[in-house]
Amino acid sequence: MKVVRLFCVLCLCLAGSAAEAVPTIAHWLAPSGARVFFVENHDLPIVDVQVDLAAGTAYDPPGQAGLASLTRALLEMGVQGMDETELSNRLADLGAQLSGGVDRDRASLSLRTLSASDKRIPAFGLLRAVLLSPQFPATVFAREQARSAAALKEALTRPETIASRALWAAMYPAHPYGRQATPESVNALQRADVVAFWRGNYTAQRATLTIVGDMSRTQAEVLAQELSAGLPPDAAAAALAQPQLPAASEQRIAHPAAQAHVQVGLPAIRRGDPDYFPLLVGNYSLGGGGFVSRLMKEVREKRGFAYSVQSYFLPLAQTGPFQIGLQTKKAQANDALQVARDVLAGFLAEGPSAAELQAAKQNLIGSFPLRLDSNRKILENVAIIGFYGLPLDYLERYAENVESVAVADIKAAFARHVRPESMATVVVGGE
């Protein structure tokens, strides 16, 4: 008993130190309607700006899978008054870095620049041009369409890609999350589709701006308005539907690779769900906690079946998946899959032990400062909070939310969100 109590004191103590490290997030609505999130920090002469738009692959119109990705790629390949070469040269001259990409929910643009005004101001000007005046030149469109189709054809030979795509299709058979680009769907796109997608989805109402670094609040306000004021008017694109839970399924796909790729998953949780913390804490013991998780112990440490095995929740705007993945040599694919299933079944039945729960809390709370010890990490965290509309005190309350999870909460949350009767299984390259 005494030991348990001491542990609790220690956790509270860690929670206290975690709160010390939490940055203050300022939030306002730009006159354009874009939501802005700002963390002022003058330690380094750097500013990071990220623009996230509800323009990810889930918004690909039916029959046009690949459109969101191609649109995002083309944004920075020619703007009003500047071709792709000049734009890229100017960014490089300033030492600025433009990056970003597309996931299921978001299209992102991320700019890192030095904060000195002779670097920062022109760099912001280039980001503004990319957002507000992309030209989508026809020749560039044709070239990038071909490159994108070629990259897809290559990816479709890789067992990990085949497995992941088959799993998403099985988890979301009738939902945009399950739709995926093919070389054929990409090749069927027209330049006009890209322009229409940009107009309909790159709007101020669908945008969040996250700014971290060496700027004042006033400068950040001006920047946010400059970046978002000229975005196209909101076309009120349809919101994503709620996915249905599929029936359980199992697919075996042949492949000449030495290893089989095994993936298991189902739609499980959306951002902002109150069960997030029980699932996060529970999954640490199941397969999220690196070398100390049950899956790692059973699959790798005890049996030497795999180099990597893990489980995770990926909360999205609509119900995102829970997944387990591993790779093992062909002959032992079925054995490894069985071990993973047994571990999951055991965890669903019993939840974590008291010691496992304590270890999970210790790590998740204790490691909290590591999640926020650079501008880049702060940017990533705040951008998620902003885009998904999580509470502004999410980081401040993280430790207490983890701390308050009990074994019964984990069992109940897993029972609600991880349902074996809806589990999809994919084995690529097994025997």
Place this chain on the structure above:
Amino acid sequence: MPMRCTRRIAGLIALLPVLAAPPQVLANPFERQLDNGLRVIVKEDRRAPTAVHMVWYRAGSMDETSGTTGVAHLLEHMMFKGTPSTGAGEFSRLVAAAGGRDNAFTSKDYTAYFQQVPKQKLEQMMQLEADRMRHLTLDAGEFAQEIRVVMEERRLRTEDQPQSLLFEQMSAVALQAHPYRVPVIGWMNDLASMTAHDARDWYERWYVPNNAYVVIVGDVDHDAVFKLAERYYGPLVPRALPLRKPQEEPAQSGIRRLTVRAPADLPVVLMAYKVPVVRDVEADVDLYALEMLSAILDGHDAARFSRNLIREQRLATSAGTGYDSTARGPGLFYLTGSPSAGKTRAELEAGMRAEIERVASAGVTAEELVRAKAQLLAGQIYKLDSMFAQAMEIGQLESAGVPYRLNTRMLEKLQAVSAEQVRAVARKYFRDEQLTVAELDPQALPPSARASSTVSRH
């Protein structure tokens, strides 16, 4: 117990004025060598209450001998399998309980271990690392299990990755005597016949304080860290290291070509030219020019390879260069790419050669050089945002035999590179006698692949 906690929080509050101070201190980083030969390098970075702790051993795959390739990396795995005071798997459990993240990596030149932790846990990490530096158990049963994990890692990262296979085969052809020809993870047959004794042998040979250095970056006081280092690492007994043979690569006398067939769709051309790497930061000239050449060819989206090969000529769907000027062994400058649909590997090879020839004959513009230098400068400032990146920079320079303090000097020398020097290295090194060309010949998947069968369960 409660009292200790209270003190810890009070300590944090007391540090707040320090947090507001300028992040850079003049003498930073600080360095001390212990009597047993272990060097400790501490860089204070007070921006967040965390620290990264790394232990680097000057023992990588290039120190291996035939028949036991992969033992450096295997030992890295075994380092997590316990000492008399810390049971198998306990190391990672203790790091996790401390709110930390840990891992390790093996390269041709070194093996390194790291933990990222809340700063108050640094002492415990030093205690754990010092313990396994000399007291590893190396249990035969644990070995038998772990070697299977390593073979799975080789399947995952090499056997089933056409581009990794291509790179592995290319290295084995470009180099014939120097051990850089061997893959870090080892040949599969060497892994299959490896024994616990091989691992023990490796550990006894290289895991001594006089063959290691510790790098710490974070919200720490260097004097306090040196005291902790003295306490935990200080008692470890040094031992004479085996003689390292130079194993110099003999001169190449003509072009070498090879082909790898593997399941893939896109062909790949990988060209490797033999070039120098750093040996004397002050006296060397060419490596700095080669770094700038690489930046001018492939430093940003409109650099020459992208602009000319991908965008204008539409010869490639991807194209790039690679050069690492800090290494213990011989250097290679890579040109690589995949041809566009309708273009051949030979056409892409010719296109990449033409880019080098253009530099050799017409040089590079002042604008291109200024641009590459601006990117380099900004990149150095961006690096300050990551404690891990700062620790890596120190560790990697030291692993190549470059004192970390000379990093500033290397950056100055990069900034001083002239257009004529870039042109000179393009003329000097990019000749067929120095070249190995590897091609990935993609093999279509059998028709059964992708043909899926869906079975309902339950």
